[in-house]
Amino acid sequence: xxxxxxxxxxxxxxxxxxxxxxxxxxxxxxxxxxxxxxxxxxxxxxxxxxxxxxxxxxxxxxxxxxxxxxxxxxxxxxxxxxxxxxxxxxxxxxxxxxxxxxxxxxxxxxxxxxxxxxxxxxxxxxxxxxxxxxxxxxxxxxxxxxxxxxxxxxxxxxxxxxxxxxxxxxxxxxxxxxxxxxxxxxxxxxxxxxxxxxxxxxxxxxxxxxxxxxxxxxxxxxxxxxxxxxxxxxxxxxxxxxxxxxxxxxxxxxxxxxxxxxxxxxxxxxxxxxxxxxxxxxxxxxxxxxxxxxxxxxxxxxxxxxxxxxxxxxxxxxxxxxxxxxxxxxxxxxxxxxxxxxxxxxxx
Ligand SMILES: [Zn+2]
Ligand SMILES: [Zn+2]
Numbered sequence: 001x002x003x004x005x006x007x008x009x010x011x012x013x014x015x016x017x018x019x020x021x022x023x024x025x026x027x028x029x030x031x032x033x034x035x036x037x038x039x040x041x042x043x044x045x046x047x048x049x050x051x052x053x054x055x056x057x058x059x060x061x062x063x064x065x066x067x068x069x070x071x072x073x074x075x076x077x078x079x080x081x082x083x084x085x086x087x088x089x090x091x092x093x094x095x096x097x098x099x100x101x102x103x104x105x106x107x108x109x110x111x112x113x114x115x116x117x118x119x120x121x122x123x124x125x126x127x128x129x130x131x132x133x134x135x136x137x138x139x140x141x142x143x144x145x146x147x148x149x150x151x152x153x154x155x156x157x158x159x160x161x162x163x164x165x166x167x168x169x170x171x172x173x174x175x176x177x178x179x180x181x182x183x184x185x186x187x188x189x190x191x192x193x194x195x196x197x198x199x200x201x202x203x204x205x206x207x208x209x210x211x212x213x214x215x216x217x218x219x220x221x222x223x224x225x226x227x228x229x230x231x232x233x234x235x236x237x238x239x240x241x242x243x244x245x246x247x248x249x250x251x252x253x254x255x256x257x258x259x260x261x262x263x264x265x266x267x268x269x270x271x272x273x274x275x276x277x278x279x280x281x282x283x284x285x286x287x288x289x290x291x292x293x294x295x296x297x298x299x300x301x302x303x304x305x306x307x308x309x310x311x312x313x314x315x316x317x318x319x320x321x322x323x324x325x326x327x328x329x330x331x332x333x334x335x336x337x338x339x340x341x342x343x344x345x346x347x348x
Contacts, residue, residue: 003122004322004340007057009049012323012330015121020059023118025126029110030078031070032086032127035141035345036316037120038063039325039338040149041176041267046114047326050269054115061120061340062088062113065135065144068127075129083135085301087148088112088291090131103130104156104291120145121319123342133297138305142339146177146311150337151300152292154182154240157264158189159296160289161238165190168231170254173242173265174211175202177337180312182240182264183209188308194230196223196247198332205335209312217247224253235259243267252278260285312336318346 003020025031043060045051065085068078078084090110091103098106110128113119117126135144163169169186173179174195186193187210195211197203203214213230215223227250228235235256241248244266252274255261263286278284292300303309314334317325318341325338 001123003059003118004319005057005059005121006047009047009056012047012326014047015323015326017320020118020122022124023122023126025070025072027072028074029072029126029128030068030075030132032064032066032084032125032132033069033344034064034066034120034123034125034342036065036145036339036341037061037319038145038150038177039322039329039340041265041329043114044326044329045267045269051115058114059118059122060114061122063145063149064113064120064125065141065147066125069124077129078132078134083141083144084127084132085135085144085147085297086113086125086127087131087152087294087297090117090126090128093130101293101295104293121322121340123344131294133294133301135301136305139301141345142316142341143304143311143313145339146181146313146337147300147304148292148297150177151181151185151304151309151311152296153178153264153289154185155300156292156296157182157240157262157289158185160287161240161260161262163189163191163238166192167237168192168194170194170196170227170236170239170251171211171242172196172217172239172247172251173267174206174214175199175335176242177312178265179242180206180209180336181309182242183211184309186240187211188303194227194236196243202335217250222250223247224250227254231256238262240264245270245272248272252284255282255284257282258284260287262287262289264289313339315339316341318343
């Protein structure tokens with residue numbers, strides 16, 4: 001099959017179009033012809049070498065939707081021709097996290113697309129009944145790739161946050177693919193939303209997405225004084241920390257005493273200095289949140305099909321332009337998600 005392959009870690013130009021072997025489905029798997037694949041901040045980090053355990057060469061892309069073209073002998077819920085979307089990982093189905101409905105953090109299954117599993121920058125991927133759902137007709141194929149990661153990740157994080165209606169939520173990285181959908185979801189859930197962006201030009205789009213307030217992070221990422229002013233000096237009930245390292249320190253200072261932070265993303269991997277006394281004296285809570293579960297995707301499909309959340313797709317490009325897509329994202333030119341479409345799906 002044709003794939004955009006990463007042969008070595010490096011800049012966007014290390015991505016190359018090439019022929020690779022087709023992924024081979026197991027009896028409990030199916031083969032999906034990929035229509036489109038979202039480009040995630042995670043892909044940029046992986047390409048640059050921040051996840052050195054990724055086996056190279058690899059075919060990246062974990063935001064996948066397409067059509068079932070072959071089913072294994074143990075598949076009962078899907079048929080050839082079904083339009084489907086997948087979550088980012090195939091779990092094992094039997095470990096303690098899978099049994100708890102946390103297959104998003106299973107470490108013993110077939111794995112994560114673009115790392116252990118050949119991903120959506122290739123024309124075909126394998127999928128399992130544990131990570132796949134059928135798509136309703138209302139959701140077109142150039143939108144379906146954003147469901148699991150760009151929308152599902154924020155949904156999962158808000159679920160982890162467990163907040164009552166009317167809570168104040170600060171969302172960093174708010175104009176990115178995960179951020180702008182998290183803004184919509186938090187507004188839909190009745191929260192007062194403060195979106196943080198580093199790009200003043202993106203403020204209007206955030207307000208249209210449902211942000212009550214938009215704060216532009218200055219040089220060095222400082223925005224907590226403005227957040228304190230917006231919350232009558234109290235601080236926010238919750239932070240969805242999507243940017244990570246660049247905003248973390250100001251995010252912590254934006255939290256009210258007894259507040260909560262859900263850590264969803266990190267654009268600059270590495271360690272951070274953190275004064276433990278802050279968390280002790282203010283009883284701050286920190287919760288990690290990874291990707292989305294199949295049940296999250298189930299909800300997102302219904303929410304998007306009903307029009308309650310509008311997928312924000314900044315650009316649709318052919319898979320052959322993956323390097324250009326990576327460059328545009330690194331230059332912060334995109335609001336929302338970039339979707340790469342395979343040739344056959346563009347022709348259709
Ligand atoms: Zn993603
Ligand atoms: Zn498992």
